[in-house]
Amino acid sequence: MTNVKAKGLLAAFLLTLTLAGCGGQDKLPSSNDVSGATTPPTEEQSIVVKRTISVYSTDSELSKTSAREVEIELSDGDDELALVKSALSELQKDGGAEEISLWKAISFDKVSLEDGLATVDILLPDEARLGGPGEILAIESLTKTMFQFDFVDAVDILVDGEALETLMGHVELEHPYRK
Template identity: 50%
Template sequence: MNKKLGCSIVLSLLMLIGMGCGQKPLSDAGTKVLENTASTTNDTETLVKDKVTTTEKVTPAKGLTSDNKEVSEPALVKEDVKAETATNEDKTKAQNEKILVYYTNPDATVLQKSEQEIHFVNATEKYQSAFKALQVDGNPELISLWSKITLKTVSFNSGKVTLDIHMPDEARLGAGGEQFALDALKNTLFQFEEVKSIELLVDGAVVESLMGHADLEHPMVR
């Protein structure tokens, strides 16, 4: 009887020991699974953080390049430069002006004036255009006294207009015509307030008389 009781106790102890040994691996395995899951979650969070950090590094700051170098802003155009440009454009802009040009009548007995429009961009062209207006000979009632004379050069300095002309023989007039020609020239150019004197040269030379009848002043003044 005692032997059977002892055997039962021993068997019970062995069963308890066996059950304890069987549960232990399950507990360890569960712990490992939880640890692996936590580790995977941490790794995912690390990857997300790395991506955010990378994105922030790639985007350059405003006014900087990707290597953190400052980008220079374009220089502003100064107002005085704009004003100077506008002034230069005005100087080269064509101008129109109506002037009085003097001719003679068909009988060459009196001077007659006619309003003409000239075009120019500077003082030199202004007086050149005025002289060319003297040469216009399209109206039968207004006879030009300078139509056959060639203007070689014209200049303006300190109130004096200098004209260098070439005069062929067919351009020569009588005594009355010569005086009318000089008066027509003076009346046309002296209407410009800035013109104080006129120097008239023939082929670059100073001559005593334009056509051999009247004395030629050097220069002619108002």
């Protein structure tokens, strides 16, 4: 009788452990079901694609632009506009002690891409204004960053939605800049 009771308690204990282990798991959906068949990713499971792009900065002396390689992440459903926006976001970051972004104080208000024309509408606060050489390098860093993409043939820089004659008062803007 004791042996039957011990077996019953052991079975109940094992059943409790099994049920407790099954109910408390928070797992992400697996790409393989129990039968071993592969299921395609759902909308919640987007695939991340990493891409290396060049972003142009200037040196601390404002004498030249130079490229730095950065890795960006895009979802598999992202389009060319998402790539342009990611590049512009990286353009606003310094590349280290020797590579300075001339765009970090400037906001990209609206960005569009249509038929090879990337239109970048910026908000330019007074503290972001540069002298002539800095203005030239800012424009150069933006156009070089954008023109690395095959699908960008031209870049138009707008300030507060307007096609101004100059960006910061020193250098005449082209509307648009072409490759």
